[in-house]
Amino acid sequence: MSALRMRIAIVLVSLGLLAACGPIVRASAASRPYVRADSTLDAGRYLVIAGGCNDCHTPGWDQSQGRLPESKWLMGSDVGFRGPWGTSFPANLRLFVAHISEAEWLHLVRAGTGNPPMPWTNLHALSTRDARAIYAFIKALGPAGAEAAAYVPPNREPTEPYILFEPQQPARRP
Numbered sequence: 001m002s003a004l005r006m007r008i009a010i011v012l013v014s015l016g017l018l019a020a021c022g023p024i025v026r027a028s029a030a031s032r033p034y035v036r037a038d039s040t041l042d043a044g045r046y047l048v049i050a051g052g053c054n055d056c057h058t059p060g061w062d063q064s065q066g067r068l069p070e071s072k073w074l075m076g077s078d079v080g081f082r083g084p085w086g087t088s089f090p091a092n093l094r095l096f097v098a099h100i101s102e103a104e105w106l107h108l109v110r111a112g113t114g115n116p117p118m119p120w121t122n123l124h125a126l127s128t129r130d131a132r133a134i135y136a137f138i139k140a141l142g143p144a145g146a147e148a149a150a151y152v153p154p155n156r157e158p159t160e161p162y163i164l165f166e167p168q169q170p171a172r173r174p
């Protein structure tokens with residue numbers, strides 16, 4: 001095979017592969033990959049841990065190195081994240097799911113938006129099955145704790161403690 005034909009063949013094969021991958025990339029939420037577990041609750045627990053939800057929504061999670069009992073999970077935080085968007089507080093997800101239906105949850109997972117550093121874009125990538133599992137797991141934890149502090153706009157000073165979530169310039173060396 002000549003070099004040119006070889007190159008054309010490679011391009012054609014690559015295009016074929018791209019075409020084959022296309023449907024996976026564009027797959028609807030229902031046919032996306034999902035976690036396989038013994039039960040829906042096991043899948044939900046796994047997704048909450050691996051998805052990092054406790055990192056922000058469970059006070060003391062990191063300090064406990066992931067050993068906090070489930071009774072303390074996802075009760076929201078009174079330490080806010082302050083940046084150009086204002087100051088946002090990780091919500092109490094146990095109270096949140098207690099008040100919304102599964103359909104409302106799926107809508108939020110699919111199209112929800114809000115303030116950083118909540119990883120909304122990552123949430124949008126969840127398959128319907130995994131999103132359902134997370135909902136079922138949080139719902140099974142049951143409502144507990146208090147509502148997190150309310151969002152504070154950028155021009156207002158928060159009354160709760162916060163983490164400054166903005167790039168800082170390092171001190172100049174002499």
Ligand code: HEC
Nearest residue numbers: 051052053055056088089090091114115116117118119151
């Ligand atoms: C880096 C921190 C962070 C992580 C990680 C995180 N969140 Fe959040 N989350 C937040 C903050 C902050 C808010 C409040 C956002 C706002 O004010 O709009 C929030 C809000 C939410 C809300 C909206 C609640 C409401 O009252 O409208 C949901 C639902 C939610 N998070 C679910 C999750 C789930 C599920 C995960 C794990 C897959 C997760 N979050 C991971 C920080 C985080």
